[in-house]
Amino acid sequence: MDDQRILALYDRQLRRAAPPDGPGHRVERDGPVVRQTGPTADSWNAVVWSALDAGTADAAIARQVAYYAGLGRTVEWKLYSHDTPADLGERLVAAGFEPGAPETLMAADVHRLPAGPPAPDGITLRAVTDEAGLDLAVAVHEQAFGTSGARWREAMRAGLAERPGVYHITLAMDGDRPVSAARLELYPGTDFAGLWGGGTVPGHRGRGIYRALIAHRARIAAARGHRYLQVDASPDSRPILRRLGFTPLATTTPYLRQA
Incomplete structure (x- = not known):
């Protein structure tokens, strides 16, 4: 793939022209900033694009801090490695944001991914x-992450109810036991x-279930007319994704400012 072209397309379609995260979410533009504001305090509130300089x-x-402080909301500034100015992360920290763990934005052409692999035997x-x-x-x-899934459950329930046809959750089952789960949007x-x-x-783990779930979701996306899959990859999943044909485009770091 032409990595720079795909990154520019991603920036244009999913950041500058960001779709609402769900019903009730507002995409707002404040000059060179695009932010997403949810309907409740538990919603995802974030700055998803900015075109800034020193x-x-x-x-x-300061405007985004004041805006979300006025709403009493926690806000995430989703910073990408190619965003400007180069010291934007340091400026966010100075304004009270705390950086989270960085991930790698990766993408793949669904038509160039391997046709398989099938689910392992018994799955x-x-x-x-x-x-x-x-x-x-x-x-x-x-079981997989060692954290409560209560909040995640509500988000999944809302996604299935409010965005039928565009929000997909797939389980991998070993007999009657669920052993893996993944989402496609x-x-x-x-x-x-x-x-x-x-x-x-x-x-x-290590049996190919994760790879089978990627191939399954790629087939759904291709059937619905989408050309590229994108993922914010953790250090654990990045090597698997690279082997399957995904290309790293940028690093993304969530900067969080609590309400």
């Missing part, structure tokens, strides 16, 4: 469509679909 950055940051893939499926997906999340009107989640419980 002379405009501090004032733009079946199942779409989540009801509360029972959500229970199983949450169980996977809690289609972005209508864009070339992209997003891969999210992908947690596998201990004891079932």
Whole structure:
């Protein structure tokens, strides 16, 4: 792929022209800043795009701080390695933001990904469509990541109910036991679909389940007319994604300012 062209397309379609994260979410433009504001305090509130320089950055940051402080909301500034100015991260820290763990923005052309692999022997893939499926997906999340899945469950329930056809959750089952779960979000009107989640419980890792879930979601995205898959890859998943044909485009770091 032409990495710079794909990164520019990603910036244009999913950042500068960011689609709302769900019903009730507002995409707002404040001069050179694009932000997303949710309907409740628990919603994702974030700055998703900025075009700043050394002379405009501090004032733009201060406006976003004041805006979300006035709403009593926690806000994330999603910073990418090619954003300007080069010291934007330092300026965010000075304004009270705390950096999280960096991830790698990766992308792949769905038509150039390997056709397989199939699910390993004994593993079946199942779409989540009801509360029972959500229970199983949450169980996977809690075992895979060691954290409560309560908030994640509400987000998944809302996604399935409010965005049918564009929000997909897939379970990998070993018999009656859920052993992995992953999410696909289609972005209508864009070339992209997003891969999210992908947690596998201990004891079932290293068997190719994660790769099978990627291939499964790639087929869904291609069938719906999306050309590229994008993912914010953790250090653990990045080597697997590279082997499957994903290309690193940038580094992304969440900077969080608490309410």
